[in-house]
Amino acid sequence: MEMLAVVSIAVSGTVQYNYIPVSASFTSGGGLASYYRFFLNGVGDGSVESFSSPVSSATKYHSYNGLRGNTSYSLTVHFYNSSMVSLGSNTITVKTPAEPDTTPPSINSWYANSISKKSVEMYVSASDSSGVSGFYFYLNGSSYGSMYGSSGRYTFSGLNAGTTYSFGVKAYDIYSNTSSMVNYSARTSSNAPPTISSWYATQIGENSVTMYVAASDDEFISGYWFYLNGSSVSTTSEGNGRYTFYNLKPNTSYTFGVKVYDGDGAQSSLSSYSATTKKNRPDEFVWDNGKYSGYAFNVTANEWTRLCTRVNEFRFYKGLSNSVFTAVKKGDVFKASHYKELVNAIKAMSPPTSVPNIREAGDTIYASDINRLKDSLNSIL
Missing domain, CATH: 2.60.40.10 (Immunoglobulins)
Structure with missing residues (x-):
């Protein structure tokens, strides 16, 4: 009388939602195995397979394909003798994992949160059954950057003022499913002149x-x-x-x-x-002959006429009209009225060096008075 063989079936690799790999072993309890067959939920999964010659022990591999996710399956193996009499069998139950998400995320919001001359801050949010991992951003259709998370703000910088741009975004989930691109058109702020x-x-x-x-x-x-x-x-x-x-x-x-x-x-x-622009400043006036205190001095008609002319040159330089001076000639008497005309004409130009005092008829006019007239005129800037 033959003893029953030892038969086992076990998962031999990574179980996927549509795929289960197994291995089956046979050890003879007396009879030799000539055939074997795998079953799925009691139904043969593939045809009967044969050994090249009867064996007392063997290990065979099989893959169950085309399965559904999140489903329990009964997996069985039988080994047979040459007369197709079962020498032994073994059954295990294996549940496939859930099918992976193949649906891309949905972008819920994509709009400009703030716009300046050189940057645009966009706000984005998305949803997905398995969770949004992040976003890819595009500027005028070209890849620009990325961001993790399911929502948030993202800034496009380095833009030109007063320019229209297309801002694009794609969302992706944990399975790398990526949404189609959503675009938003916006114009950066115009550049206000200084x-x-x-x-x-x-x-x-x-x-x-x-x-x-x-x-x-x-x-x-x-x-x-x-x-x-x-x-x-x-x-x-x-x-x-x-x-x-x-x-x-x-x-x-x-x-x-x-x-x-x-x-x-x-x-x-x-x-x-x-x-x-200012007028050319006249040259400073210089007496033909020095006038020294304590010494007799003469003022020639030529010197006096030159001084009157130079005063009017300074008055033109300062934007004033010409003063009218009494004409003198050689041999004339030098009068206090001549002196007074020059004092008043120079004083009207507010010289930094003040003019000498007015002298009246009968007063003595000193060399210091004459020199003070010259210095006062020459101090005008």
Whole structure:
């Protein structure tokens, strides 16, 4: 009488939702095995297989395919002798795991949270049955960056002001299922030009004018363009401060202009300021002959006429009308009225060195008075 064989069946690898790998072993209890067959839920899974010759022991492998996820299966193996009489069998129950998620996430929200000149902050949220892992971001269709999580804000930076962009996003889940792209079109803020707050002359000379400029911008000032009578003369990257126009002509009216530009290339409108350069300052007056206290001195008609002429040159330089002086000639008597005319004409120009006192008819006019007239005139700037 034959003894029953020892038969076992066991899982031999990773069980997947649609696949179970097994191994089956046979050890003879007296009879030799010529055939074997695997069963799924009592139904033969494949045909009867045969050994090349009867065996007393063997191990065979089999794969159950086309299964469903999250389902329990009865797995059986039979070994047979040459007459197809079962020598032994074994059965195990195995449950497949749930089928993996193949559905991509759904994007619920995708909109601009804030927009500036050079950046756009977008808000995104998505949902998925197995959980959203993160997002891929795109700028005008090109990959731009990524972010983990199921929602949040993401900033596109380094953009150009006043430009329309397409901002794209895809969501992906833990199984790498990726949604289709969702796009949002937005235009960055326009670049506001800088504003000039100050533009005026701080010093006006005969051949130069120094201007002061101050400006502001929503980001930063890059530099200035300067203009003379409408023509560009210079650019500078300096900040608020002074700029000097050189090589000007004396007593000439000029229009000084400035424009400001920022780092994005936006520029202000032209601010203009008109000014007239100073006249050439007359040369200082010098007596033909020195006048010294304690010594007799003469004032020639020529000297006095030159002094009167030089006074009117200074009055023109200061923007005053000419004074009328009494004409003198050689041999005339030097009168206090002649002296008084010069004192009043020079005094009207507010010289730093004060004029001498007025002298009346009969008063003595000293060398110090005459020299004081000269020094007072020469002190005018």
